[in-house]
Each structure stands twice: as C-alpha cells, then as structure tokens.
Amino acid sequence: MSITPAAAINQLIVAKFGGTSVADYAAMCRSADIVITNPHTKIVLISACSGVTNLLVALANGISDITSRQQHLQQLTNIHQQILDQLQHPNTVSDAIYALLDDIASAATQAATKPSPQLTDQLVSHGELLSTHLFNQILVEMNAAAIRFDIRTVMRTDAQFGKAIPQPEIIRQLAQQHLIPLLATHVVVSQGFIGSDSQGNTTTLGRGGSDYSAALIAEATDATTLEIWTDVPGMYTTDPRITTAAKPIKEISFSEASEMANFGAKILHPSTLVPAVRQQIPVFVGSSKAPQQGGTWIRKTVDQAPLFRALALRGNQTMVTLTSLNMFHAYGFLAEVFRILAEHKISVDLITTSEVSVSLTLDQTDTGGGAPTLPLAAVEQLNQLCRVDIEQGLSLVALIGNRMSNSKGSAKHIFGALDAYNLRLICYGASPHNLCFLVDEADAKSVVSTLHQQLLE
Known part of the structure; x- marks a missing residue:
C-alpha cells in the first residue's frame, strides 16, 4: 500500500x-x-x-x-x-x-x-x-x-x-x-x-x-x-516529451506555478491556484500510478527560488498587429481598441506597443479548440480605426523564474542562446517571474530544448 x-x-x-x-x-x-x-x-x-x-x-x-x-x-x-x-x-x-x-x-x-x-x-x-x-x-x-x-x-x-x-x-x-x-x-x-x-x-x-x-x-x-x-510525478522543468533532460521540481511557489499553468504547462488548469492562493492552501501534484515517487509541492514561500525555474510552451497562438499613424503622440487609441475587444468578449494575453502600432496575442479560453480568432465583426470595427494584421502558426515560449527583471545579465544569457531563431514578440519586465516570446511553431520545441540546455541543465 x-x-x-x-x-x-x-x-x-x-x-x-x-x-x-x-x-x-x-x-x-x-x-x-x-x-x-x-x-x-x-x-x-x-x-x-x-x-x-x-x-x-x-x-x-x-x-x-x-x-x-x-x-x-x-x-x-x-x-x-x-x-x-x-x-x-x-x-x-x-x-x-x-x-x-x-x-x-x-x-x-x-x-x-x-x-x-x-x-x-x-x-x-x-x-x-x-x-x-x-x-x-x-x-x-x-x-x-x-x-x-x-x-x-x-x-x-x-x-x-x-x-x-x-x-x-x-x-x-x-x-x-x-x-x-x-x-x-x-x-x-x-x-x-x-x-x-x-x-x-x-x-x-x-x-x-x-x-x-x-x-x-x-x-x-x-x-x-x-x-x-x-x-506524471509532479511538475518538471519543461515537458519531458520535448527534452529527456527535463527534471522534476520538488517545490515551487504559487507565483511560479501560476505562471507555468497560465503559459501552457498542462499539469494544472490555469485557474486552479487562484482559490488555493486566496486561502494559502498547499497543493501537492503527484502520480497516481507511482505515488512512491513523490511529486511537487506548491506553496506560498519556498526554500529555494532560482533565477530560472522552468520553461512552458503554448501552441496555437494568434498575434494581432494594429497599425495607425493616428497613434503617434495621441491619447485614447488603446482605450478604443480595448473597448471594441471587450464588446466582443475578447481577452488579450500578451501586448507590446510602439509609437504607431500595437501587437497583442489573443487569450486561448477554449482549451479544446485551435488557434483563437477575431470575430469578423470585431475585425470590421478595428479596420475603421487602423490596419489589422493577423498572424497564426505561432507558439508562445515562457521562461519562468524569480526576480528576472531585476537581475543583471539575465537577458544576455537568454537572448544569446536564441541567435538562430526569429522572435516575433517579446514581453519582459511586467512580471519578475516570466519572460515570454512568440516564435514560429516549427521552431518552438527546438527553442525550448535550447534554452533548457543553456539555462536549466
């Protein structure tokens, strides 16, 4: 027993x-x-x-x-x-x-x-x-x-x-x-x-x-x-199907685990940890096939919080780029964009902006479907405001860790390992626990494997 x-x-x-x-x-x-x-x-x-x-x-x-x-x-x-x-x-x-x-x-x-x-x-x-x-x-x-x-x-x-x-x-x-x-x-x-x-x-x-x-x-x-x-016996540093070098994680914080679940780690549903965080309930993830192997404890605080903890991958990503010269030194443009998106119940995941354009990814709320899409009515409304470019065939790679945006030299290690790949969108600095970027779907697993080798092995 x-x-x-x-x-x-x-x-x-x-x-x-x-x-x-x-x-x-x-x-x-x-x-x-x-x-x-x-x-x-x-x-x-x-x-x-x-x-x-x-x-x-x-x-x-x-x-x-x-x-x-x-x-x-x-x-x-x-x-x-x-x-x-x-x-x-x-x-x-x-x-x-x-x-x-x-x-x-x-x-x-x-x-x-x-x-x-x-x-x-x-x-x-x-x-x-x-x-x-x-x-x-x-x-x-x-x-x-x-x-x-x-x-x-x-x-x-x-x-x-x-x-x-x-x-x-x-x-x-x-x-x-x-x-x-x-x-x-x-x-x-x-x-x-x-x-x-x-x-x-x-x-x-x-x-x-x-x-x-x-x-x-x-x-x-x-x-x-x-x-x-x-x-599976707990959470790993990445999906073991991508690289056999993936290692089990014995203990991880709520913040890190939430990022992993949100960005594609399939062990936990993204919403799982919200009630647990509210009540500070420790969560254990283990394998019913081999409970003797132990698993991963998810807690508010952990003894070790490494700079780089894990990598998550989420496929079927859609990037929408909105371009308009009216954005330049103007106000209210983004408010109108998000009003239209809210009207059509469209949730945004990642976002980056420049002077005349904004790129965003659509949140995937239906885990059983393919890449999320903009409803035609939303596209028509946005077209009256700006040029709309929609790109699919992308994957999101998320590097999960701690104090990443406050650590000198961390970006050099990360991006230096990715010289051979085209990064379509980068989100960094909004959270100390993740760095996210979009890559071509064909490159996604190779990117994860490369980063895992350089940062986690």
Missing part, C-alpha cells in the same frame, strides 16, 4: 484524480488505495474516465448519422461496463450506470437535431456522474466508509454554459450546509468539472475544470491540503 505524501499533514485533505487516474478498474483501485492510506483524505473529486469526455463532446456537437452515433454510445458503454464487470457487487450500482447511459443516448438524439450550449453541459456532465458511481463502489468494497455526493448541490455557478463562472461565497455557504456534515463519518466522493446555476441547470467550468473544482471545494471547506493526482 502506498503512502500519500501529505500523510504528515493532519486536518482535511481534498484529493482530485484526473481521467487517467480513473481510466479503468486497475487505475481506480490504485487511486482508491491512495485515498484509503491517508485518513485525512475526506473529500475526493474525480474526472470522467479517460476518453469519455471527448466522446460526450462529439455527441453533444450533434452526430446525425445514426450508425456513428451508436458507435460512440457503444464505446461509452464498453468503458464503464468493463469496470462494472470487475466489481465484487456490480448490482449495487448497475441500475444507476445504465440509467445514465440511457440519458446520454436520449440527449445525443436531441443534440443531433438541435444542439445547444445548455444541452452540451447537461450531456457532458454524465462522464463525472458515471465515474463517481463506480469509484465510490470500489472504495466501499475496500471497506471505506465512502458516500457519493452530487457536487451540483454546492458548486454554484452562473449560467454561462461551457465556461461557467463559480460563485465562491455561495459555494462556501452550501458546502458548510450540505458537505461538511458528511465528513465526520464518511469519505465523500464527488465530481470535478461540473456545477449548477441558480435555476438548477447543469453547468461546466470548461475543459480542465476538474482541478479548479477541487481548489474551490478545498477553499470552501477550509482544507489544509489540496492534492492533484495525475499520470
């Missing part, structure tokens, strides 16, 4: 397990073992089984071909049936599983003729509803006092289907009322990613929102630790 890294910390632990950690019966058993080993783990939030959300999204988008639709539904049935067949007492949860699969089939038929954001959230939420039935039963069969809880009872959001915004104060009130009383006698198993609006309609927090859900629940219940269990 493995030892949970947070075992030395008493009080309340909220643990979140991602899709690969509950992919099948064996994965669920490993994750359940982690829960049972630490008596302080009292709230467990899990994702849908690996691959399930993608199938549900495809169905929610509308599959008019009946044969194709049935194939998707059969794949969903097979994933859950294989786990069900290995339970000691499958009949305990089989009725609930089959009822949810029937609901999916019905909603998929409706989506084939009339898809909608609200129906999509309703349909996609079934992944977590299914996995929690199975995971809870495994815990019970391992003699844990586990109880399944519908997180929609407490995870209150607005009604922006697909990317709902949580309401932390209401979540805290509801958690104190409905969730906290269960913890004295039970391990509570519930869903990540999903919530409900004030009318009881199911909502989702967007792809990757399970981490965010766990952080919100940790905040609402005054947890002492948040554990994120995934398929």
Whole structure:
C-alpha cells in the first residue's frame, strides 16, 4: 500500500484524480488505495474516465448519422461496463450506470437535431456522474466508509454554459450546509468539472475544470491540503516529451506555478491556484500510478527560488498587429481598441506597443479548440480605426523564474542562446517571474530544448 505524501499533514485533505487516474478498474483501485492510506483524505473529486469526455463532446456537437452515433454510445458503454464487470457487487450500482447511459443516448438524439450550449453541459456532465458511481463502489468494497455526493448541490455557478463562472461565497455557504456534515463519518466522493446555476441547470467550468473544482471545494471547506493526482510525478522543468533532460521540481511557489499553468504547462488548469492562493492552501501534484515517487509541492514561500525555474510552451497562438499613424503622440487609441475587444468578449494575453502600432496575442479560453480568432465583426470595427494584421502558426515560449527583471545579465544569457531563431514578440519586465516570446511553431520545441540546455541543465 502506498503512502500519500501529505500523510504528515493532519486536518482535511481534498484529493482530485484526473481521467487517467480513473481510466479503468486497475487505475481506480490504485487511486482508491491512495485515498484509503491517508485518513485525512475526506473529500475526493474525480474526472470522467479517460476518453469519455471527448466522446460526450462529439455527441453533444450533434452526430446525425445514426450508425456513428451508436458507435460512440457503444464505446461509452464498453468503458464503464468493463469496470462494472470487475466489481465484487456490480448490482449495487448497475441500475444507476445504465440509467445514465440511457440519458446520454436520449440527449445525443436531441443534440443531433438541435444542439445547444445548455444541452452540451447537461450531456457532458454524465462522464463525472458515471465515474463517481463506480469509484465510490470500489472504495466501499475496500471497506471505506465512502458516500457519493452530487457536487451540483454546492458548486454554484452562473449560467454561462461551457465556461461557467463559480460563485465562491455561495459555494462556501452550501458546502458548510450540505458537505461538511458528511465528513465526520464518511469519505465523500464527488465530481470535478461540473456545477449548477441558480435555476438548477447543469453547468461546466470548461475543459480542465476538474482541478479548479477541487481548489474551490478545498477553499470552501477550509482544507489544509489540496492534492492533484495525475499520470506524471509532479511538475518538471519543461515537458519531458520535448527534452529527456527535463527534471522534476520538488517545490515551487504559487507565483511560479501560476505562471507555468497560465503559459501552457498542462499539469494544472490555469485557474486552479487562484482559490488555493486566496486561502494559502498547499497543493501537492503527484502520480497516481507511482505515488512512491513523490511529486511537487506548491506553496506560498519556498526554500529555494532560482533565477530560472522552468520553461512552458503554448501552441496555437494568434498575434494581432494594429497599425495607425493616428497613434503617434495621441491619447485614447488603446482605450478604443480595448473597448471594441471587450464588446466582443475578447481577452488579450500578451501586448507590446510602439509609437504607431500595437501587437497583442489573443487569450486561448477554449482549451479544446485551435488557434483563437477575431470575430469578423470585431475585425470590421478595428479596420475603421487602423490596419489589422493577423498572424497564426505561432507558439508562445515562457521562461519562468524569480526576480528576472531585476537581475543583471539575465537577458544576455537568454537572448544569446536564441541567435538562430526569429522572435516575433517579446514581453519582459511586467512580471519578475516570466519572460515570454512568440516564435514560429516549427521552431518552438527546438527553442525550448535550447534554452533548457543553456539555462536549466
């Protein structure tokens, strides 16, 4: 039996397990073992089984071909049936599983003729509803006092289907009322990613929102630790798939980890750390496949804060350059640009300016899509103000560290290593924790590998 890294910390632990950690019966058993080993783990939030959300999204988008639709539904049935067949007492949860699969089939038929954001959230939420039935039963069969809880009872959001915004104060009130009383006698198993609006309609927090859900629940219940269990043993100095020289990070600050998540490190959802920072809740990231390997602790302060900590890479970037001679020694130009962007709900990520032009990148809010784009109506409005040039096929490289803008000679080390590459946009100095630049997508991995070798090895 493995030892949970947070075992030395008493009080309340909220643990979140991602899709690969509950992919099948064996994965669920490993994750359940982690829960049972630490008596302080009292709230467990899990994702849908690996691959399930993608199938549900495809169905929610509308599959008019009946044969194709049935194939998707059969794949969903097979994933859950294989786990069900290995339970000691499958009949305990089989009725609930089959009822949810029937609901999916019905909603998929409706989506084939009339898809909608609200129906999509309703349909996609079934992944977590299914996995929690199975995971809870495994815990019970391992003699844990586990109880399944519908997180929609407490995870209150607005009604922006697909990317709902949580309401932390209401979540805290509801958690104190409905969730906290269960913890004295039970391990509570519930869903990540999903919530409900004030009318009881199911909502989702967007792809990757399970981490965010766990952080919100940790905040609402005054947890002492948040554990994120995934398929890798913590955070690395860069993606190990880019360079085998990537090294595990044992400890990292909230500020550094937030930058890494925001700029493309896929271990954490970018919003995850916001509730943890508000309540100063330490976060542990580890592998459910090999918990004995340890992982990464994310805390407010750390013992070592190196100048260069890690590199993150985010693809599918769009750069928009706005040029107008009217900018020269004028005021109000940028205000008008951002008014137009706000009108079309366009979020800006990076920005640099000169006397007559401004270049910016568009924030990628939909993690399931390609490069973000400017709506045609926004382009038409901006064209009345200035010339608009849109460039895609770019990647963002972010160097994460500490006191970078205050360290003499750091820029020489960085840019000296990049002589062979064309840098399209550079953002430096706004934060002491990052230096960001855009490069051609074809060069991105080579740039990361080169910088890692020069600065981190």
